[in-house]
Amino acid sequence: MKPYEPWERLSPDEAKRVDVAGRFDFFWVVLEAGMPGLMLRLPGLPQPLPRLPKLKNLVASFRPVSGGSAFVLGLKERSQVEIFETLCRDVVEAGEAGADRDEALVRALQRTRRWYHLLRGGKTNGLSVEEQRGLVGELAFVRELVSAFGPETAIEAWTGPTGSAKDFELIGSCVEVKARRVAAKPFVAISSEDQLADVEGSRLCLRVVNVASAVLPEGQSLHDHVRMTSEMFEEDGAAFDAWEETLYSTGYDPENDYDERRWLLGAANDYEVTEGFPRISTPLAPGVENVRYAIALDACEPFKLEGDLIDVIRGGLDHE
Structure with missing residues (x-):
């Protein structure tokens, strides 16, 4: 029937x-x-x-x-x-x-x-605490990009949620963003062999940002961080549509309950991934796949970026 x-x-x-x-x-x-x-x-x-x-x-x-x-x-x-x-x-x-x-x-x-x-295959049970932390760190960098280069450039650059190996890809530069607990061991996790792999014609940078969290009645929830970022795209219709599509690709759902946990952005350190940087190099040996590893932050100190990361990105864009 x-x-x-x-x-x-x-x-x-x-x-x-x-x-x-x-x-x-x-x-x-x-x-x-x-x-x-x-x-x-x-x-x-x-x-x-x-x-x-x-x-x-x-x-x-x-x-x-x-x-x-x-x-x-x-x-x-x-x-x-x-x-x-x-x-x-x-x-x-x-x-x-x-x-x-x-x-x-x-x-x-x-x-x-x-x-x-x-x-689109989103999660019904919400993001884990660590996934929320990572998203807060990436949203903070999205806001920096909007302030420096405008909403269209910023949202085109945020490629990680849609399957790219790098979180952010721009002309002449790529950026991988890692958020960590302030009191965590001084390491950051690398989830694939491609995350810190060289990109021809581009400078590759790693941003490590401290993101603290607590279950508190006051402060900024994940929804607040999303709202702050969303407001920066509202004047540009095409960029706003792309923003929403990319945001939902992260697994974020506005109806999930993220109101009790508060997130506080701390200091950020930027490094340039060049020859000698502590990483697993590609191509991998035959038969080696799905590589995950951690790098010690003290081993990254010799590669600390001189100058401002936004200036590095601007230099790449100016020479397109």
Whole structure:
């Protein structure tokens, strides 16, 4: 038997309330080209207008409707209608938990982004403490790059979350960022043979930043660090879309509970990886794979970067 679809006998000029007892105006609708859709009717466009998630096979938009405006989700790929119905019902459930219409919209958007995250293979149980530490360290460097070179250059440079061997790749330079506990043993972990491998035509630098954490009521949570960074991309639409995609590739999910743990950025030390730097060199011997190792920070001292890391990066960009 064909599964029941809420759009099944719905014409383009009709709207059917998702829940007749619902507190907010969520409707099943049929959009252009027969697309199944979900609509949250609003009295007007929210100000400022929230940025909408970019979802493969889905469209998300604000559009005018009779008597006001609406947030609309539509499905481009009809073969995925069953999972789209599940997504829509979950978005409605999240929105209905809002205290008012504005919060209903915020929660609906947040739940839509969560689906984006989950459909990309994101983690449902959240990042580990060490993964959070590493992300805080990388976000701090992203903010430095935005301040120095602008949002577009910064987000293009943040390549680690999308599968690159290096955390940051720019013209003429690459940067690997390692975050460590202040009281930890003076070592940093290297997770592959490629992380500190030379890149032809580029200077390779290692940033080691102290990131302390504690379960405290005050201070900056991981969500706060994400929010601070996100604000730096809001004026550039294309860069903001790339920022969101890269951020969710790290496994970060805005609905995971990161509110109790606070993170404090400490001192950062920069090193240049050149001949003689303590590392495992590539290519590896035949049959040796999946290398992980640790390097002692005192052995890195002779390679401490002279000058400012941002100046090194700027030098590479100026000679492109």
